[in-house]
Amino acid sequence: MMDNKQRTILVLLSIFTVLVLYKVFVLDYSPATILPENGYKMHIVMEVDGHGSEVNVRASLPLTDKRQTIFRETGDPSDFNFTIHNKDGNRFGVWQNYRLEGNHVFSYSFNVKSKKVVYNLPEHLKKPLTYGRDFRQYLESTDLIQVGDQDIINTLALMGLDQNSDVIFAVNKIYEYISRQISNAGFSGKTDALTTLRLAEASCNGKSRLFAAMSRTLGIPARLVGGVVLNAGKKKISHQWVDVFIGDSWVPMDPTNKHYAMIPENYLIFYYGDEPFFQRTSNVNFKYYFDIETDMFPRESDYSSLAAHPLNIMNAWELFQKAGLSLDLLRIILMIPVGAVVTIIFRNVIGLRTFGTFLPALIASAFRGSGLLWGMVAFMLIIVVGSLLRSLLERLRITHTPKLTILLVYVVFALLSVSGLGVYFNNMSLAKATLFPLALMAITIERFALLAQESGTREAYTIFANTAVTVFFCYLVINSLFLQTIVLAFPETMLLVICAGIYFGNWVGIRVTELIRFRGLIFDKGKV
Known part of the structure; x- marks a missing residue:
């Protein structure tokens, strides 16, 4: 004979079994599809001291694309007039006050879900005769990306590369050269491609500019990408890498952190191009930091047909989020x-x-x-x-x-x-x-x-x-x-x-x- 404790356990086990079987076979639940996704919360915290004159602060804002999703964006503008602008595919926020007095702390917060993407490149790829007008800016020389400079041409020649080189072979040789021959250095400010080449050391922005200069010199379109590596904690360091156009896709290359033809899950893209992360009025004391924490968010699965069902746990998650x-x-x-x-x-x-x-x-x-x-x-x-x-x-x-x-x-x-x-x-x-x-x-x-x-x-x-x-x-x-x-x-x-x-x-x-x-x-x- 069973005692009351054993009966209680049997009843609870029966209820558990019925609920699980109903969810799995009737509601088509499975842990892989209804579990929340891992993601991040990020706060861009800025501080400025005003002295009664006009103060403007501009900061890059993250982009939403097929790889990363930005949502629940909120701003704490303090005494600033805050606006969001879009230009050349990038987003940036502007904080403006015409007569700012005293110390002010303001922030911009958002949630992000992103994923790792790996690109499978062919063994060989011939460069097309032309890339079209849309790619002209990604082949041009700039003050910081010196395309066609003789030192760069000579270095490429030592690697066995010229305008007729196979695209895959050329990109791979450039990546190996910069990741192995150019040492990492914590330079502040901007480092151009030639300085990086001559010093044989640079931070991420110098390495990326050298990568872009070498690729463009060979006639292969390349663009700089700026963002933040999402690791939990507070930091002031942003990151920069390069996209190279291969076949019909922009393929990420990061010789600094040694990521070839792939972008990790914790790379958050803020802008494309050789852009500054922050711009602000000169002669003001400006500080900033990124506050990053991991979090979990409801998965965007096709459970709309179950939305009204009382056993749908997705509804409970949404309530907790609200x-x-x-x-x-x-x-x-x-x-x-x-x-x-x-x-x-x-x-x-x-x-x-x-x-x-x-x-x-x-x-x-x-x-x-x-x-x-x-x-x-x-x-x-x-x-x-x-x-x-x-x-x-x-x-x-x-x-x-x-x-x-x-x-x-x-x-x-x-x-x-x-x-x-x-x-x-x-x-x-x-x-x-x-x-x-x-x-x-x-x-x-x-x-x-x-x-x-x-x-x-x-x-x-x-x-x-x-x-x-x-x-x-x-x-x-x-x-x-x-x-x-x-x-x-x-x-x-x-x-x-x-x-x-x-x-x-x-x-x-x-x-x-x-x-x-x-x-x-x-x-x-x-x-x-």
């Missing part, structure tokens, strides 16, 4: 109960005592910003130092509530200090330690100190180590892409989590630690 809740945060929230089951297994099945029943799962979820390594370092450091502070507070003979308040203040300033160090050393993972749950950290310090006082320091550190081990495994489970895929596509998986909680929460079998402790009695059958 409420300002990121899908990345939603993903972590949904995974916390799964992490809680891991904690239950470690406590009841393995037999490790931890601080709090679900504290390891909550701490592990807070590591999503800082990462596991720096999260564990900050967590251990704050707890150990906080326990020493708690011991000092005992001498003041104050009651529990003010004592916990002091610990909470300590945790706040400790996290801010850790974050400040992360910003100072440009470690954005450490800088995100402020995401830790403050109250839980203060309570953990209190429990650690009380345990050390009642059971000894050794016991307190043993349980603290157990908690750290449990946090480690909770983090691995919570950040598992496979499990996140299942939970996001089929939220009814939470029914399985409840089943696991009921089963392992009432574990009556022998624990792993007991098995190790009493292994002599259990496995030594020769003894009575």
Whole structure:
């Protein structure tokens, strides 16, 4: 006969099975098509000091094309008049104030979804007799791209290249020469093609101009492309590479980061041509930085026929987006109960005592910003130092509530200090330690100190180590892409989590630690 717990588990398993089968076979759900897509949020933050005169700031804005999609663009113009303009296929924003006084911070924010594109080039390609008028600008010489200069012609000749060279062979030789023979250098400002060639070192813009000059000298159209490499954190560096027209397509070449005939998923295009990223009124103090973070967005799939269906999870995602809740945060929230089951297994099945029943799962979820390594370092450091502070507070003979308040203040300033160090050393993972749950950290310090006082320091550190081990495994489970895929596509998986909680929460079998402790009695059958 089944007891009530077993019946409950059976009912929940039945509901889960029916819901999943209905979605898969009736609604045609599949994790691969309804999962949200990975993307980025980007903020272009600018700062300027006005002195009562006219101030104008112009910044390139990202483009939408077949490879990248820009959406939810918002601007915080401060006291500026903000307008968006289009010119020669590029977009740029203009912030204008005729009498600006004082310091002003303004920004432009947007979301982006992009994808990696790889171009399959033929082995050989003969250059056409003419490219037409539309390509004239991509063959011309400029002040910074010196097409037809004798030094460039001589260098091409040493590579065995001239006007009659095969296009694929020529582009490949130019790419190899610049990526191998021209060293990377962090020059500020503009570096022209000839300077790059003569110094044999340059930043991305110098290398791109040399690539364009060499290609154009051979009669192969080339254009510069400007953008930003999307890596989470704050940065001031933009990037530049080159497009070469091969066959009937513009093919990206980046000798700086060594990407041949491909553009990575995290390359965001802002403009085409040899354009400045920012232009502003001279003689004003102007600062800027890019603030980039990863996020998740609903996939643009053909689920319009399911829009009105109550089981369509896509509707829920859209509601969360409208409420300002990121899908990345939603993903972590949904995974916390799964992490809680891991904690239950470690406590009841393995037999490790931890601080709090679900504290390891909550701490592990807070590591999503800082990462596991720096999260564990900050967590251990704050707890150990906080326990020493708690011991000092005992001498003041104050009651529990003010004592916990002091610990909470300590945790706040400790996290801010850790974050400040992360910003100072440009470690954005450490800088995100402020995401830790403050109250839980203060309570953990209190429990650690009380345990050390009642059971000894050794016991307190043993349980603290157990908690750290449990946090480690909770983090691995919570950040598992496979499990996140299942939970996001089929939220009814939470029914399985409840089943696991009921089963392992009432574990009556022998624990792993007991098995190790009493292994002599259990496995030594020769003894009575």
